[in-house]
Amino acid sequence: MKIQINTRHFALTNELKKYVKRRLKFALGSRFEQVKRVEVTLSDINGPKGGEDKRCQVLLKMKGQSDVVIDDVQSHMYPAIDRAANRASLAVSKRISRIRNKAKRIKHAIQEFRQDKRDRYLAEDFELDHYLMGGQS
DSSP: OEEEEEEESSOOOHHHHHHHHHHHHHHHGGGGGGEEEEEEEEEESSGGGOSSOEEEEEEEEETTSOOEEEEEEESSHHHHHHHHHHHHHHHHHHHHHHHHHHHHHHHHHHHHHHHHHHHHHHHHHHHHHHHHTTSOO
């Protein structure tokens, strides 16, 4: 999993960069194989004016899935990163769960179809045998 960090309207410090990587690796750790790439964009919307203007946007590129975009705005950057990482973890977990459930439903439908096909052939064979033996019970 590659993590790319971009910033807008402020400088990226080594400390902030390490924090983002550590936080995302922890949040997505058990789902590491499912995520190909993570793009994080950190921005200060209002600049030096202050207020709730620190934005963390996380774009997750997943294997065989559409992209997941998480966007969070807080008054400070670290809580925005934490919340976005938690939400990214939940979103990836839901996607994986949906894939697994879909696979189970498909597998179950195939098994039912095969069983139905077997039952139909057995019924046809029974009717044929019954006919060939003269219809005697």
